[in-house]
Amino acid sequence: MDSQELIKSLSRSTPSKIVLLVIDGLGGLPAPETGKTELETAKTPNLDKLAAAGICGLSNPVGPGINPGSAPGHLALFGYDPLRYVIGRGVLEAVGIDFPLEPADVAARGNFCTVDEAGIVTDRRAGRISNEKCAELCRLLDGKVIDGVEILVRPVREHRFVVVFRGKALSHEVSDSDPQQVGIAPLEVTASSPEAGKLAAVVNRFVAGAKSALSEHAPANMVLLRGFSEKTDFPSMSEIYQLKPAAIAGYPMYRGLAGLIGMDILETGRGIVNKLKTLTQHYGEYDFFFVHVKATDTAGEDGDFDRKVAVIEEVDSGLTELVSLQPDVIVVTGDHSTPALLKGHSWHPVPLLISSRWCRADGVKEFSESVCVQGGLGTIPATQIMPLAMANALKLNKFGA
Amino acid sequence: MDSQELIKSLSRSTPSKIVLLVIDGLGGLPAPETGKTELETAKTPNLDKLAAAGICGLSNPVGPGINPGSAPGHLALFGYDPLRYVIGRGVLEAVGIDFPLEPADVAARGNFCTVDEAGIVTDRRAGRISNEKCAELCRLLDGKVIDGVEILVRPVREHRFVVVFRGKALSHEVSDSDPQQVGIAPLEVTASSPEAGKLAAVVNRFVAGAKSALSEHAPANMVLLRGFSEKTDFPSMSEIYQLKPAAIAGYPMYRGLAGLIGMDILETGRGIVNKLKTLTQHYGEYDFFFVHVKATDTAGEDGDFDRKVAVIEEVDSGLTELVSLQPDVIVVTGDHSTPALLKGHSWHPVPLLISSRWCRADGVKEFSESVCVQGGLGTIPATQIMPLAMANALKLNKFGA
Numbered sequence: 188m189d190s191q192e193l194i195k196s197l198s199r200s201t202p203s204k205i206v207l208l209v210i211d212g213l214g215g216l217p218a219p220e221t222g223k224t225e226l227e228t229a230k231t232p233n234l235d236k237l238a239a240a241g242i243c244g245l246s247n248p249v250g251p252g253i254n255p256g257s258a259p260g261h262l263a264l265f266g267y268d269p270l271r272y273v274i275g276r277g278v279l280e281a282v283g284i285d286f287p288l289e290p291a292d293v294a295a296r297g298n299f300c301t302v303d304e305a306g307i308v309t310d311r312r313a314g315r316i317s318n319e320k321c322a323e324l325c326r327l328l329d330g331k332v333i334d335g336v337e338i339l340v341r342p343v344r345e346h347r348f349v350v351v352f353r354g355k356a357l358s359h360e361v362s363d364s365d366p367q368q369v370g371i372a373p374l375e376v377t378a379s380s381p382e383a384g385k386l387a388a389v390v391n392r393f394v395a396g397a398k399s400a401l402s403e404h405a406p407a408n409m410v411l412l413r414g415f416s417e418k419t420d421f422p423s424m425s426e427i428y429q430l431k432p433a434a435i436a437g438y439p440m441y442r443g444l445a446g447l448i449g450m451d452i453l454e455t456g457r458g459i460v461n462k463l464k465t466l467t468q469h470y471g472e473y474d475f476f477f478v479h480v481k482a483t484d485t486a487g488e489d490g491d492f493d494r495k496v497a498v499i500e501e502v503d504s505g506l507t508e509l510v511s512l513q514p515d516v517i518v519v520t521g522d523h524s525t526p527a528l529l530k531g532h533s534w535h536p537v538p539l540l541i542s543s544r545w546c547r548a549d550g551v552k553e554f555s556e557s558v559c560v561q562g563g564l565g566t567i568p569a570t571q572i573m574p575l576a577m578a579n580a581l582k583l584n585k586f587g588a
Numbered sequence: 589m590d591s592q593e594l595i596k597s598l599s600r601s602t603p604s605k606i607v608l609l610v611i612d613g614l615g616g617l618p619a620p621e622t623g624k625t626e627l628e629t630a631k632t633p634n635l636d637k638l639a640a641a642g643i644c645g646l647s648n649p650v651g652p653g654i655n656p657g658s659a660p661g662h663l664a665l666f667g668y669d670p671l672r673y674v675i676g677r678g679v680l681e682a683v684g685i686d687f688p689l690e691p692a693d694v695a696a697r698g699n700f701c702t703v704d705e706a707g708i709v710t711d712r713r714a715g716r717i718s719n720e721k722c723a724e725l726c727r728l729l730d731g732k733v734i735d736g737v738e739i740l741v742r743p744v745r746e747h748r749f750v751v752v753f754r755g756k757a758l759s760h761e762v763s764d765s766d767p768q769q770v771g772i773a774p775l776e777v778t779a780s781s782p783e784a785g786k787l788a789a790v791v792n793r794f795v796a797g798a799k800s801a802l803s804e805h806a807p808a809n810m811v812l813l814r815g816f817s818e819k820t821d822f823p824s825m826s827e828i829y830q831l832k833p834a835a836i837a838g839y840p841m842y843r844g845l846a847g848l849i850g851m852d853i854l855e856t857g858r859g860i861v862n863k864l865k866t867l868t869q870h871y872g873e874y875d876f877f878f879v880h881v882k883a884t885d886t887a888g889e890d891g892d893f894d895r896k897v898a899v900i901e902e903v904d905s906g907l908t909e910l911v912s913l914q915p916d917v918i919v920v921t922g923d924h925s926t927p928a929l930l931k932g933h934s935w936h937p938v939p940l941l942i943s944s945r946w947c948r949a950d951g952v953k954e955f956s957e958s959v960c961v962q963g964g965l966g967t968i969p970a971t972q973i974m975p976l977a978m979a980n981a982l983k984l985n986k987f988g989a
């Protein structure tokens with residue numbers, strides 16, 4: 188019996204409520220001038236109060252040294268082993284825009300990009316065109332049928348879109364056309380298995396057609412495709428935990444991921460205040476809420492230390508509304524670290540706090556990397572967070588006699 | 589996907605450099621008079637400086653409570669699960685003297701020993717005879733052919749030698765003749781599988797012949813054999829990590845082990861000063877260096893607390909040369925503990941420090957057992973050290989989207 192099966196066998200439905208607040212890319216690295224991380228620099232009286240009443244630690248989303256993408260980072264937080272449950276990027280984008288994927292569909296993540304006269308990629312994001320322009324270009328490419336395969340193209344945001352290939356006997360095992368760098372031409376898509384030959388040919392013809400159709404639309408004069416994938420069935424959170432879960436997230440990918448594991452996706456606005464307003468509105472309807480804050484990660488990826496500090500402070504001041512709802516369990520953590528100094532995701536363990544009446548509080552009085560490392564939870568795999576949250580909500584039966 | 593496969597799938601080659609300094613048997617136990625271990629007694633300003641700039645912890649080479657041999661201890665440090673990758677002692681000795689083992693060869697570790705008139709072992713090491721005497725006696729035993737099996741005997745050091753059985757359809761599954769204690773006679777070698785019957789018979793005839801041939805050579809008047817084994821193929825460090833690795837070690841076994849996983853073995857002299865001179869000379873040619881210090885372990889095994897302290901201080905003063913090379917990542921640890929009080933290897937977790945620009949330093953200011961136990965890394969399996977070193981060298985791609 189693996190640990191997920193164990194939790195599934197013990198979970199019970201009760202009225203108690205769990206709120207999991209994910210501050211994306213929360214963990215950081217100290218600025219050389221101050222020796223303090225983003226979280227340590229931010230004034231966070233409410234988080235510190237929660238930490239003091241709770242039990243703290245650090246979590247490794249995938250494993251020590253492993254730098255997690257957003258999907259494995261979140262899956263781990265929801266208690267799904269990220270090495271076992273793998274979601275293709277294309278599927279993630281498609282469910283993120285509520286696209287009704289059919290079981291045999293193959294989805295890919297698309298970028299509009301810029302190529303020069305020689306066909307060399309000069310900007311992988313086409314200068315981040317507007318959402319409107321993206322939608323217009325998607326309409327231009329949508330609805331083609333190549334060799335009996337229907338091709339559906341839908342805008343996501345800025346330069347990003349989803350393309351879905353719908354046809355008989357398609358295998359997703361084809362390579363990316365996106366070279367993931369500028370200075371070279373988009374790659375020919377090749378089949379990694381004999382069954383995927385048909386899709387590879389269709390994709391290459393689609394890309395060639397897109398190039399012609401977009402030739403007058405510079406900077407968005409070409410497409411890059413990656414993450415060809417099919418939808419796979421994951422056990423839902425309600426199956427595993429007997430929970431009625433809801434997601435409060437703005438960014439498509441996180442909504443999509445939450446949908447894949449059976450959360451209801453609530454409509455919400457930008458920023459923590461709107462997210463917590465949504466939480467309050469729907470508080471009676473669910474017993475598990477995933478609340479997602481994206482702007483910390485974006486600031487970290489942009490290398491903007493101060494903006495990440497400011498977002499953390501904004502989250503902190505919003506917390507009074509969350510606390511006033513008096514959930515039985517509040518978990519605050521991130522899906523990975525995104526230190527502004529590294530301008531990207533990193534492997535560093537992520538600050539974690541679990542606050543509940545039954546948490547057995549440790550001596551930690553401050554929510555920060557350097558204090559959480561001394562916390563009562565120690566440094567744990569992120570997949571252990573849900574079992575701990577469930578336990579603190581008194582939602583797990585005893586194991587054995 | 590196991591963690592080694594995961595690391596393999598994420599590793600990338602970059603110019604950054606990692607130096608792994610292994611102070612053999614580093615961990616200790618406190619002297620009752622002072623309450624301080626060998627490492628805590630030694631004055632180690634350079635190690636303390638590295639610890640202050642780095643992140644510290646303790647490592648368990650094989651598992652909590654498990655007392656590791658040198659081979660599993662080192663394999664774990666190189667990221668190879670020591671329960672999965674097992675190297676026979678005979679093979680280890682053979683590769684340690686650069687003996688060109690063929691795939692079907694069976695190698696055993698040999699000791700010249702002393703037996704009395706009744707054939708009882710009185711000294712398992714024959715008074716540690718000289719290297720010259722060992723070589724002379726090996727020539728005496730070398731080159732016999734028994735039942736079509738060629739028997740090759742090569743000196744290692746002092747009382748130690750290697751014997752290789754080369755023939756058709758030999759299985760290594762035979763028991764040791766070495767009783768591992770004095771006061772009893774050498775054991776009859778027996779086959780543990782039907783296929784090994786032939787080798788067992790050949791070995792017993794070889795031992796009987798050696799006893800006659802050595803009868804006039806007391807104290808080296810008998811042989812003890814153990815660790816019959818064949819060479820198995822391990823994935824190399826360059827396959828797993830995309831590294832170009834080099835080993836700087838004097839002692840044959842460590843050179844042999846490093847060779848088995850594909851490290852280049854550099855010629856070097858005795859002592860830390862010569863080792864680091866070799867490091868400096870070859871610094872441009874590799875991106876991973878394993879530097880091995882043996883004398884700490886030897887002092888610990890001899891129960892010589894003060895000598896172990898002195899060796900640690902010698903290593904510490906040599907460190908300025910290592911630091912001046914400015915490797916991107918420096919790891920300092922041991923392959924196991926060898927407390928002088930126990931006169932042997934022990935299960936105690938081993939002090940560990942990882943120093944890099946990106947390590948997220950903890951508050952540890954002193955490299956010692958009692959301070960490292962509070963360190964930011966916590967107490968981790970030694971197999972996690974390489975993933976962390978690779979991450980700190982920015983040599984691991986992100987996992988998942």
